[in-house]
Amino acid sequence: MVTDTEQSLVGELYHVSDNAHFLGGASAVLVAFIYFGMAGSFWASGIIVVFAAIKEGYWDPRHETKIVAGSGWRDFFGYCVGVAIAIVTCLFKLKLGGMK
Numbered sequence: 642m643v644t645d646t647e648q649s650l651v652g653e654l655y656h657v658s659d660n661a662h663f664l665g666g667a668s669a670v671l672v673a674f675i676y677f678g679m680a681g682s683f684w685a686s687g688i689i690v691v692f693a694a695i696k697e698g699y700w701d702p703r704h705e706t707k708i709v710a711g712s713g714w715r716d717f718f719g720y721c722v723g724v725a726i727a728i729v730t731c732l733f734k735l736k737l738g739g740m741k
Contacts, residue, residue: 666723674731682731686724693720
């Protein structure tokens with residue numbers, strides 16, 4: 642049985658979780674871009690999407706507790722949106738002149 646206090650805390654955790662998944666995907670791609678250029682950001686994008694699919698599709702449903710287990714799809718798309726926005730940011734950086 643989930644109490645009202647636990648439910649309100651879980652609701653707040655979902656907001657933190659959404660931001661964490663987004664920032665995790667975006668930061669991995671941006672760091673790869675800084676060190677390895679556009680090719681590195683594409684490699685990082687693929688790795689992050691595969692990682693997110695395995696983590697959210699296999700690991701989390703089996704190992705997270707029911708109270709903190711969110712929607713695997715929501716978490717997966719958080720990673721993907723972070724990756725997509727980071728790639729667009731990298732492309733703008735290239736268009737404006739900068740790294741190659």
